[in-house]
Amino acid sequence: MTLSGDGARLLEFLDTNGIDGGQETTRGWDHVGAVIVDAVLQRQRKYTAVVLPRVIRLKNAWPDASTTTGMRRRIESGALSETIAWRESSRLAQISELTTVFELAEIETVDDLRGRLTAPESRAALRTQLRTVKYVGPKTVDYLDILVGLPSGVAIDSRIRKVMSAAGIADDSYAHLAALIREVASEKGWRAGDLDAAIWAFES
Template sequence: MTRRSEQVDLLVTHIKTVGLEPKHRDAHYSHIGALLTDAGLQGNTNYSTNVVPKALKVQREWPDAATISGFQARLAQNNFGEWIPFRGKKPVIIEAMADALGEMGVETVGDLLHCYTDAERELDLIFQLDPVKGVGPKTINYLAILAGSPDHVAIDGQLTTFAQEAGVSTRSERFLGTFYRSAAKQLGCTAASLDAAVWTYMSTRKRTAARQP
């Protein structure tokens, strides 16, 4: 048994011990404005109350923002941070991501997903988004999940803590992502569904602990 396989086995054992049952998920967006809003606002905030309603507002009230060009036109006509509303730098990050994707010819969610199904195209996407301050590997992988890729894992604090509790090395975000993908293969589920199951489990546990006196 290799050191890598030992790490994967530790993760799989922990997943089974806590009773996680990753399920097929088809929760990706078809509206790129809503997708970018979700990706840009998530992180260090309550997802269900501060992110989802705002992404759905973009989808509902700006149907023409289902394309990058339509989203950019809306952004040009509105102060996005005030309209959404959301304070801080995150609305600016969303606008910068839209501009970066527009520059490389991404127009729809389907176009974005295509970037993740071709290795060279994915490298082009990473290079395009790299200058956007506030966008790192986690956000780039999360964009893939939101676009419908079953093979990506967005390593964040929740997934890192879960792995640490399993006794898995978390020194390298890149290797941690491969551990999760290999664990998903052993469990017979997609990497994205395992990501969702672990994230939901850790978030629920955190909220439950916060409510306890």
């Protein structure tokens, strides 16, 4: 395989900075509530300082929200804002709306969600349903791949963009940057999700 010009630039940057996408890593949650809250809160927020502690707090406080049914029951208790220490109404509404998408799609567990995102015949339809929720764009639906532990998961956020810019890549469109990660991973025999994780960790 011959790398594109930008692919070669990215690979050179990885080699120069010792970024190893060959280290297999597992990311994600086994808890539906954690997946939903992580997916919603990550937008334009500092992950380690703001998002992660709240997801862990919800997972520990609401073990029964590991299923969609349990998550809905907990949301209806009115304690979501207090549990995750979050007052912004739009994000709280988005959490409920994503839960509704899962309900309509008959997704009850993380295993169910992973299965739907893995099977080509159901993946496209589910991603279309998810995009009907306000503020859910390409990055969020891609991020769900990561949150359910798919090794192919790639989601382009601000950290990834900083690395791409430092590598001299001018085309910063979402699709192009995601394709570059997959291209370089394929060239090196790495899983795309592992390279995504390595780049993300480098910029952290």
